[in-house]
Amino acid sequence: MRLVFAGTPAPAVPSLRRLAASAHDIAAVVTRRDAPVGRKRVLTPSPVAAAAEELGLPVIRADRLDEDATGRIAALAPDLGVIVAYGGLVREPLLSTPAHGWINLHFSLLPRWRGAAPVQHALIAGDAQTGASVFQLVPELDAGDVFGELAVDIPGDATAGDLLASLAEDGAGLLAEVVDAIGTGAAVARPQAGEVTYAGKLGDEDGRIRWDEPAPAVLGRIRGVTPEPGAHTTIEGARFKVLAVAEAPADAPVLAPGMLALHGKEVLAGTGSTPIVLDTVQPAGKGAMRAADWWRGLRDATPVAGS
Template sequence: MRIVFAGTPAPAVLSLRAIAATDHDLVGILTRTDAPVGRKRILTPSPIAAAAAELDVPVVKADRLGEGATDAVTALRPDLGVIVAYGGLVREPLLSAPHHGWINLHFSLLPRWRGAAPVQHALIAGDRVTGASVFRLVTELDAGDVYGELRYDVPRGATAGEVLDALAAAGAELLVDVIDQIAAGTARALPQAGAVTLAPKLTIADGALDLSRPADDVLNRYRGTTPEPGAHVVFEGGRLKVLAALRGPDGDLAAGALALAGRDVLLGAGNGTSVLLKTVQPAGRPAMSAADWWRGLRTTSPRVELPAPGSAA
């Protein structure tokens, strides 16, 4: 088949390369425009754009899949459109441009966690099992019939970045299998069944750790927002990023209080639980071990700020 691929971030690259390695004809790639990266805000091509350059496949860069992108895709006469984390909606007439329509690799077991951040929301919710689904793209968000799925047991302590890497690799194989079935005329898509939950894009505010909650809830949010948008607490008016953390011992450490236990830094959480801080990054400074950060403190009773009563977690 003649395939057009749409994607933007690094987790989509494995799928792109897997398709390029098949006997199908990869005729074009859609990705978002170059974005400013780093402190100097240097315009940088997306990971998919960089991979496309290596594959020598024509690229269309667009933040909205409007008339220009639709015309470009239609001119390629695709049999199938494939989308993996593009970061934009495919609407008509582009939705119907490929002969077989579009399929989407999504990193959840649909209909659980429809939206832009399924892995992050799954970990924040404490899901022990997640997965990936390949479904037919329709106008409603992530609501199309499912061609295939895989289940994934979340390793204890795994962060969203680690789970996404694992699903990107396994999902690429699933995606190619579905493409081959569509080409052979053997593909079968089934309606989604079960309760719908939503996974909207996360913001920096979503990475705030609420230490009034028990440590397991705090760590779920830490894992779900690592590496992006980044877990943090507020300390002395600034954001202290939490880059690595584990479950600490139960005891009488107050929620939000910090204490040194041997070479470990403990952070009190709700119900007499605690979080063990391993690596942190103070505002405007490089990442460092929590023990090194502790040695530089000027207060004898350090605490992080707790959310105001009634505020969102």
């Protein structure tokens, strides 16, 4: 088939590479425009744009799939549109432009966690399982019939970044299978069934650690917002980032929520239940460091983290 692929961030790249290596023809890759990155705000292509150019594929840069983008895509006469984390909505008439419409690779087991940040919300909610779904794009958000899915158990120490990278690789294979099935006419889609939940885009407030919550909830939030938007608290009024955490050993002392203490060689933080271990942190104005190294530089041996 003749495909148009739309995607922007790194998790979309494995799918693009998988389809580029298939028997299908990618007529164009649609991605968001180059954006300023880093402290120097250097204008940088999206990960998908960089991969497409490496693969020698035509690129359409568009922050919105507006009339101009729709016209350029329609002129390619695609058989199928494929979208993976593009970052914009596909509306009519573009939705109906490809002969087979559009399919979307989404990183959850639909209808749980429809929306922009499904992996992050699954971790924050303490879900034991997640996965990836390939579904037919319809006007309603992530509500189309599902062609295929894969389920995975969530590792206890996985961050959102870890889990998304893994699902991006596994999901690329699932997506390629569905594209092949649509091409041969063998694809069968089923309506979504089950409780619908939504995973809105996360903001800075979502990364604020609630120390009065029980340890599993604190660990889930920190891992769910890592690397973006990032977990943070305050110590003596200054922002303090928490980059990596672990469960505390069984003999860890009870600490009040937000209280920090050294236990052996580990820095503990109190929660609403048992404490957790701070592994890697980033104090204000400094780089990432081991929590134990940060602790050794303190004057006050029992700081309290803000809520």
